[in-house]
Amino acid sequence: MPIKSYLAHPQEGQKEVLMEALSKIDNCEVIPAENKNLLIVVTDTESQTDDEKVKGSIEAIESLKLLAMVSGFNTPKNN
Amino acid sequence: MQNSLTSRRNFLKKMAAAAAMTAAASMFPGIIFASEQEANLPKGANLDWKKGPCRFCGVGCGILVGVDQGKAVAVKGDPNCEVNKGLLCVKGYHQIMCTQAKDRLTHALVKKNGRYVQTPIDEALDLVANKMKETITKHGKDSVAMYTSGQSTIPEGYVASKLMKGAIGTNNLDCNARLCMASAVAGFLTTFGADEPMGCYEDIDHADYFITWGNNMAEMHPVLFSRMLEQKNRRGAKIIDFATRTTRSSTASNKSILFEPQTDLAVANAICYEIINNGWVNKSFVENHVNFSKGLTNMGYGLEDKFKFSDKPTKIDFESYKKFLEDYTPEKVAKYSKVSVKDIKYLAAIYGDPNKKVVSYWCMGMNQHTRGTWINNLVYNIHLLTGKISQPGNGPFSLTGQPSACGTAREVGTFTHKLPKGVVTNEKHRRLAAKIWNVPYENIPAKPTYHATEMFRAVDRGDIKFIWTQVTNPLVSLPKTSRYRPGMEKESCFVVVSDVFPTPTSDVADVILPASWHIEKSGLYGNSERRTQHWDKMVDGPGETTPDAWMTIEVAKRMGYGDLFPYSEENHVEEIYNEYRQFHEGAKHGMAPLEVLKEESGAIWPYVDGKSTQWRFNAKYDPACSNDKDFHFYGKPDGKAVIWQRPYEPAAESPDTEYPFWLNTGRVIEHWHTGSMTRRIPVLHKAMPAAYVEFHPDDAKKLGVRNGEKIKVSSRRGSCILPASINERGLPTRGQVFVPFFDENMLINDVTLDAFCPISKEPDYKKCAVKVEKA
Ligand code: SF4
Numbered sequence: 092m093p094i095k096s097y098l099a100h101p102q103e104g105q106k107e108v109l110m111e112a113l114s115k116i117d118n119c120e121v122i123p124a125e126n127k128n129l130l131i132v133v134t135d136t137e138s139q140t141d142d143e144k145v146k147g148s149i150e151a152i153e154s155l156k157l158l159a160m161v162s163g164f165n166t167p168k169n170n
Numbered sequence: 171m172q173n174s175l176t177s178r179r180n181f182l183k184k185m186a187a188a189a190a191m192t193a194a195a196s197m198f199p200g201i202i203f204a205s206e207q208e209a210n211l212p213k214g215a216n217l218d219w220k221k222g223p224c225r226f227c228g229v230g231c232g233i234l235v236g237v238d239q240g241k242a243v244a245v246k247g248d249p250n251c252e253v254n255k256g257l258l259c260v261k262g263y264h265q266i267m268c269t270q271a272k273d274r275l276t277h278a279l280v281k282k283n284g285r286y287v288q289t290p291i292d293e294a295l296d297l298v299a300n301k302m303k304e305t306i307t308k309h310g311k312d313s314v315a316m317y318t319s320g321q322s323t324i325p326e327g328y329v330a331s332k333l334m335k336g337a338i339g340t341n342n343l344d345c346n347a348r349l350c351m352a353s354a355v356a357g358f359l360t361t362f363g364a365d366e367p368m369g370c371y372e373d374i375d376h377a378d379y380f381i382t383w384g385n386n387m388a389e390m391h392p393v394l395f396s397r398m399l400e401q402k403n404r405r406g407a408k409i410i411d412f413a414t415r416t417t418r419s420s421t422a423s424n425k426s427i428l429f430e431p432q433t434d435l436a437v438a439n440a441i442c443y444e445i446i447n448n449g450w451v452n453k454s455f456v457e458n459h460v461n462f463s464k465g466l467t468n469m470g471y472g473l474e475d476k477f478k479f480s481d482k483p484t485k486i487d488f489e490s491y492k493k494f495l496e497d498y499t500p501e502k503v504a505k506y507s508k509v510s511v512k513d514i515k516y517l518a519a520i521y522g523d524p525n526k527k528v529v530s531y532w533c534m535g536m537n538q539h540t541r542g543t544w545i546n547n548l549v550y551n552i553h554l555l556t557g558k559i560s561q562p563g564n565g566p567f568s569l570t571g572q573p574s575a576c577g578t579a580r581e582v583g584t585f586t587h588k589l590p591k592g593v594v595t596n597e598k599h600r601r602l603a604a605k606i607w608n609v610p611y612e613n614i615p616a617k618p619t620y621h622a623t624e625m626f627r628a629v630d631r632g633d634i635k636f637i638w639t640q641v642t643n644p645l646v647s648l649p650k651t652s653r654y655r656p657g658m659e660k661e662s663c664f665v666v667v668s669d670v671f672p673t674p675t676s677d678v679a680d681v682i683l684p685a686s687w688h689i690e691k692s693g694l695y696g697n698s699e700r701r702t703q704h705w706d707k708m709v710d711g712p713g714e715t716t717p718d719a720w721m722t723i724e725v726a727k728r729m730g731y732g733d734l735f736p737y738s739e740e741n742h743v744e745e746i747y748n749e750y751r752q753f754h755e756g757a758k759h760g761m762a763p764l765e766v767l768k769e770e771s772g773a774i775w776p777y778v779d780g781k782s783t784q785w786r787f788n789a790k791y792d793p794a795c796s797n798d799k800d801f802h803f804y805g806k807p808d809g810k811a812v813i814w815q816r817p818y819e820p821a822a823e824s825p826d827t828e829y830p831f832w833l834n835t836g837r838v839i840e841h842w843h844t845g846s847m848t849r850r851i852p853v854l855h856k857a858m859p860a861a862y863v864e865f866h867p868d869d870a871k872k873l874g875v876r877n878g879e880k881i882k883v884s885s886r887r888g889s890c891i892l893p894a895s896i897n898e899r900g901l902p903t904r905g906q907v908f909v910p911f912f913d914e915n916m917l918i919n920d921v922t923l924d925a926f927c928p929i930s931k932e933p934d935y936k937k938c939a940v941k942v943e944k945a
Contacts, residue, residue: 094183094186095186096186096187096189096190097190098190098194120183120187122187122190122191122203123203124194124201124202124203125201125202125203126201126202127194127201129194129201131187131190131191131194131203132190133183133186133187133190135183161186161189161190
């Protein structure tokens with residue numbers, strides 16, 4: 092039952108488009124930054140397979156430049 | 171969001187989002203996620219946003235608290251506050267959630283036959299007052315003590331000082347800022363004759379270089395670090411991290427330079443050697459504004475009870491200072507500091523370049539040091555030799571840890587030797603305090619008594635028979651708690667603890683008083699940049715929770731000092747602040763009127779003619795300069811600052827064959843100090859649920875230690891078992907382990923040493939010798 096968070100960097104000028112595309116993906120929550128070109132994505136899926144599927148769908152979005160999983164907090168100690 | 175999610179999954183998601191926000195903040199300084207700030211708002215809520223400072227660190231970010239039907243439901247950064255311009259760190263965003271903790275102290279508890287019994291607050295305050303009076307009658311004034319905090323509000327600190335020093339007539343008042351800022355104070359007083367930094371946070375917008383000395387700002391002063399990163403990205407300002415451990419700050423900096431613990435003293439001298447040797451001294455600045463002095467050496471480490479030391483300054487000349495520095499050539503210092511000659515010269519060249527503006531930042535690494543006063547002096551030496559001081563973007567800047575370490579501990583003066591203005595040893599200062607307090611001058615004793623460590627030693631010895639702690643948790647935060655916990659448990663001392671939540675300190679109390687939390691009372695704090703910040707009470711606290719200042723006043727009245735404490739319950743904060751302001755009247759420390767503080771997100775003192783003074787001692791900005799020169803260090807009688815000749819001396823305890831590792835202790839971004847608040851905030855607790863012991867991977871490999879494995883860390887004082895952490899949050903140098911101190915279930919301060927700087931009396935939590943073994 093993985094819960095993951097990512098920083099999603101949109102292509103130049105595509106923040107709104109990316110936001111829109113991400114909102115259509117199930118099990119995926121988006122928090123846009125107010126003042127910077129960045130979105131936070133939190134995924135919440137039932138299985139590893141679903142998790143990979145969701146990640147695949149996000150990565151397929153054209154307005155996405157880079158998807159970076161957040162590390163640091165996300166260590167074994169934090170689970 | 172799916173409806174079927176359990177609350178646990180919600181927590182995990184919030185935690186994941188918080189983690190991403192923290193990561194985003196270090197990549198995009200100034201980033202704001204307003205939708206998240208307002209995500210928890212009830213639908214259709216008509217929020218009243220109330221301003222105040224953040225409860226937690228000394229950065230002093232402005233917050234806006236959203237109140238709906240008498241309940242605080244949201245926090246966001248105050249965009250009008252110059253400190254943070256709308257930004258907050260992960261602790262700031264989530265702060266109000268601790269008030270919902272189930273184990274909140276809501277009523278007074280009195281220990282009867284070994285059990286805590288809920289007691290009406292009036293009755294508990296009667297008991298505290300009677301006990302204090304009775305102890306004084308039986309054993310004298312110096313048998314009672316108060317131990318307060320850099321998190322106490324200005325009015326709380328003020329009434330504690332007035333009660334102890336003015337009314338009762340004992341200097342048995344000290345505070346936890348002794349554990350974090352005392353070396354900074356001693357450094358400022360010895361070098362400049364006036365406490366607190368000369369610059370302000372706006373320096374960040376002007377500096378070309380930021381050199382951080384033993385200071386992990388990315389975690390401890392995150393919003394300021396964000397502001398620095400913004401300047402790095404925007405205009406190429408450079409951050410140089412000089413430390414004993416690789417941290418999030420190191421990785422975000424342009425360069426990280428590691429040194430062997432304690433050798434910062436030698437490296438600072440080597441930088442000065444280089445500055446002089448290369449002709450980089452700002453001669454006219456030094457001639458006009460600087461004297462040279464030396465003090466005693468081999469001062470000891472304060473390890474024995476009743477340790478005494480007073481420095482004896484002697485004036486020296488530039489030539490003898492230059493001669494002294496010959497022992498600190500980069501080549502000599504590189505041998506034991508493990509900083510390369512090249513890096514020492516690199517640092518010196520930055521400071522020495524007249525066209526580069528440099529700010530030095532430091533906090534606990536330099537202050538919690540058995541030579542804390544010296545290392546503060548030595549960094550000032552660098553700035554004074556080069557004249558890089560008191561100008562936008564140029565200056566030494568000692569950061570505070572606690573939200574009002576400056577405003578309360580240092581300015582109100584809740585240390586044994588201090589008064590709201592000046593020190594108890596100075597007759598003029600005692601006379602002023604007596605006049606404003608309306609007490610006979612003879613009431614205020616001229617001699618300081620116990621500093622924090624010595625106060626708890628006196629409790630252990632049985633010399634102090636009554637102690638009242640407020641807004642602090644010494645049995646987690648003192649060094650060598652393995653001695654002071656049993657000391658506090660002794661029958662010989664009656665212990666009163668005021669707090670918001672139960673802690674290991676309240677566990678040993680005879681009376682527990684339920685304190686109001688931050689926004690449940692009005693108050694004032696003073697942050698690192700001399701900014702005084704006011705807030706009005708925003709919500710009611712539960713049960714019989716009461717502001718600490720009001721509890722002190724109630725006890726004072728019950729002890730017969732009612733005439734000296736004529737404040738009203740509704741307006742006591744305002745009345746106390748107006749009384750206190752009289753101490754600082756004048757151009758050197760004038761404080762903003764309350765009306766201004768109510769309107770604005772703080773004002774920086776000296777506040778003169780309706781204006782904050784951003785750079786002290788510089789005639790261009792500071793109206794108190796009166797020597798007709800460009801700079802005036804008016805804290806010293808001759809208007810000149812002092813360059814101190816201070817040598818390198820070893821730590822009180824260094825690794826040996828039996829205890830072969832250095833132990834370094836500190837904080838993490840998620841938790842506020844001893845964790846009593848932040849461990850009750852689910853998002854933060856989940857993000858960092860327990861302490862750990864960090865290893866360098868080479869040491870872990872040599873010892874066969876795996877991540878998460880239970881490790882026993884022992885010293886000559888005690889031991890503590892924690893899971894190993896390898897290549898996670900931070901990376902200590904080889905031969906060093908690091909443990910954060912926020913976790914009351916893993917008391918690393920049972921292991922630390924209570925050695926302190928003989929001048930400032932601040933303990934060194936960064937260096938003692940330990941062994942590590944699998945538990
Ligand atoms: S940086 Fe400090 S003052 Fe600012 S939000 Fe974080 S804890 Fe609060």
